[in-house]
Amino acid sequence: MDWGAFNLSLQLAFYTVLLLVPIAMLTARWLATQPARRKAIIEALLTIPLILPPTVMGFFLLVSMNDTHALGKIWRSLFDESLVFSFEGLLLASILVNIPFAVQPALRAFEGIGNDMREAAATCGMSRWRTFRRIEFPLAWSGILTGGVLTFAHTLGEFGVVLMVGGNIPGETRTISIAIYDQVQSFDNASAALMAGVLLAISVLAISITFLLTRKPYIRIRA
Amino acid sequence: MSRYNAISPVFPDSNYTGLMIRKLLASLLLTFLLPGALPALASDSPLVAVASGMQFAIREIADSFQQDTGIELRITLGASGKLFRQIENNAPFELFIAADDSLVQKLEQMQRTRAPRVIIARGRLAVFAAHGSPWQADAELRGLASALDANQVTKFAIANPAHAPYGQRAREALQSAGLWAQVKDRLVIGENVAQATQFAISGAAQGGIIAPSLLMSDKTSNRGEYALLPEAWHQPILHSMVLLQNSDETTMKFFHYLQSAKAQQILSRNGFTPVL
C-alpha cells in the first residue's frame, strides 16, 4: 500500500474541488441566465475536456505548461520552478479537466430554479447577492454538491492526463492510479489489487454520499 | 423529523437538517485533510530515474543503501527514452540511469549534467517462452523460427523500439536472426521492457524478447524457460548513469554507492554483467 500516493491523490482531489467548485458554481449561475445561443456555445466549450481523449488533453497541457510556452514561462518567472512534473501542474491540469464535471450539474440546477424565482426575489427588493445566498444557492445546492463529488471521484481516478503532465514523481505526482499502474509493471499484483480496492471503495462512498445529500426534501410548486 | 425540512446548508437560519449536513461536511473535510497528516516521503530525498529493466536490481541496491546510510530514495521507473524526454522537459530528476549510453551522452552534450557519466553494467537479451508454450526458447532462436512457421506464435512481446533500448536491441537481434520480417506483424509492444515482460510471462503473448534481469526476482522466476541471445546480434546494452544539474550531495553519495563492490554484486546477481 503506497500511502504516499494515496495521500497525494486525496490532496489532489481535495484541492481541485476546493479551487474548482466555487468558480464552477459562479460560472454556472452566470451561464444559467444567458441568452440561449451564447449559453449553448459556452456550454459546448466547457464540455470539451469531457470528450477529448485524456492523452490529447495531456498533450496540449504538456506543451503549454512547458518552460518554453506561455503558462510554463509565467510559472517559472513567478516561482522559479517547472510547472510540468509538479503537483501544482497536476492541480492545474486537474482543474481544467474537471470543468465539465463541476459545471454541468450546477448549471442544470441553476437553470431548474426558473426565472420566476429570481423575479420574485427582485420584487421583494433583494439584492443580487442576497438573492444568490438565500434563494439560488440553497435551491441549487444539490447540483453544486454533485459537481463537487463527481470532480472528487474523477480526480482520484484520473490517469492519462496525470501520466503525461506529471510524470511519475514519487511524493509529487505519483497518484494512486499511477501507483497502481507502476505496481502492475513491477509485477506486484497484490499491492495493485489492494490499492485498486481502496480506490473503488472511496468512489462508491463518494457517490453514495451524493445520493444521500441530494434527496430533494421539497417539491417545486407548479401552480 | 418532517420530510419537508429543506436543505439550507451552512446558514444561520437553518434547522436540524442543516445541522446534520454541517456535521457531515465537517467530517468529510477531516477525511480529506487527514491524509495531509500521513507521513509523506520527504521531497528532498534523492529522485532517481531508472530504466525499467533494472527495477529489481535498483530496489535491492536502494534498500542496501538505506540500511547503510539511512537515506531513503525515490525511484521512478520507465523506458529510457521516455525518461530522457521528461528530463529534457525539466523533470526534476537528480540521477538518471539509462539502458542506452547514447541517451546519457546526449544529456551531457545538452549540458544538463553535473559530473561525467559512468557506465555501470552491461545487459543482455533473453528470449522467453512461458511454461506450457508450444515452443522452446533457445539461444539461436530455432525454436521460435519453427514456431513462427507453424503459426504457433501469434503474439510476440518486445519493448517499444521507439523509446525503449531493450526494444531497439530486440529488433536488432531479430533482424540478425532473419526473423524480423516474419515476426514484426505479430508483435505486442510493451511500453517498456517491464511491461513487455508482463505480457510474456502472463501468457498474453506467446513469448518475447526481454531483459533477463527481470526474470531474477521471486515474482517472475519460474514462469517459463529462457535463453540468452548472442551479444553479437545486437548493439551492446550499456547501462550508463549520470548526475543531473539539480542533484545534491546526498544524490552524489548514491552515485558513488552504485559504483561500489556491493552494488556491483547485486547487479551481477540480477543478471547484469558488471563493468567496473
Next chain:
Amino acid sequence: MIDGKGIEVAIRLDDPVSLEVEFKVSDKELVALVGPSGGGKSTILRIIAGFEKPTAGRISVGAQQWYDSQQKLFVQPRHRRVGMVFQSYALFPHLSALENVLEAISERPKVDRVELANGYLERVNLKGLGKRRPDQMSGGQRQRVAVARALAREPDVLLLDEPFSAVDKVTRIRLQRELVDLRSDLSIPIILVTHDIEEAARLADRIAVLHEGRILQMATHDKLSKSPVNTDVARLVGIRNIFSSRVAGIDNEQRSLELQWGKSLLEMPYRNGFAIGQTVTWCIPSDGIVVHRRNRPSRGEHENPVFGIVNEIFQFGQTTELTIEVDDPDAHPLHCSVPTHVAERNEISVGADIGLSLKADMIHIMGSADS
C-alpha cells in the same frame, strides 16, 4: 395625474410582441387588463415591474420615474417598490410562509420584522400558518402568502397576474372577496390581469380591453357592455348579438334612428354621425332582449318586436340561454337568456314560436360598416 399620485404608463414594445399602450391608474383604483391569451397583458405587468424593457416610453408612479426612454432612465426591478403576485405565485419553496414574507421586508430590527410579517399573514387570514412551507399548503393558502409577500414590500403599485386562475371556483370566490376586503386598507393603484371578463367585472373599477397589444377601450364594465367601441370589445365583453344593418331612417326632430334589420325596422334613440343608407355595425347585450310572455302580450313588450323560432336551448342551472332564428333569412340568430322558471312557464322549447322585444336604449351602434 395632476396631484402626482397613481401610476402612468405609456409604452411601446416592438419585439418579441408588438405592444403600444397608454393608461393611468389612480390611487385606490383597481384596473383589470382583460383580453385573449397572448394579447400582451402579462407583458405589460412585467414591463411595469421592470422585467422587460420597452422599446420606448415612460412609466411613472406618484412622483417617481421608473422608466423614461428619452432620458435613458431605467430603474432596476429590485429598486422599484412593486408588489407582484405571479401566476405561479413564485413562492420560495424552501422557506416557510413567514420567511417568504420576511424577505420582502427591508432592514429593520429583527423583532420588528417578524412582528410585521406575522401581521401581514394575519391580514390575509393565514394567522398561525407562518411556519408552514409552500408544499404543506393548499393553493388558496399559497396565493394568500404571495399576496402577503407582495404587500409586505409596501409597494407603490400592486400587480396581480391571473392570481385566481390556479384555484377551484369556491376558493376563487373566497379569495376575490378577500381582495375586495384588502382594498379598503390600500391606497395604491392595483392592476389585475385576467382572462375572465366576469371576474374583471366583479373586482375592477375600470376594465382595459386588450387585443393584439393595443387597448381597445378602457371603461367601467357597465359602459363596455352598453357602449363597446367595436366588435372586438363587444365580443370580449361577452356580447354575442352583433349585426350589420342599414340606417333606414332618421327622425326629423332628431330624436330617433331606424335600422333595417332584415324585415324588421328597429327604432333606437338618435345618434349623431350617421346618414341614411349607411351600413352600420351594432350590438345589443343579452339583457337588452325581453322575451314575450306566451299568449299574453303586454304594452311594454311591444318595443321593437321581433318574432322567430327557438333554435337551441342551453339550461345552465337557474339560467337558460336561447338561440333564436329570427323570421327572416337575412337576420342572424339572436342570443338571449331567461331565468329557467320563466322558460318553463312559457313552455319554451326547441322549434317553438317566440316573440321578443329589443330594448331601444340598449341598441348600440359601434361604427360604420362601410370601409
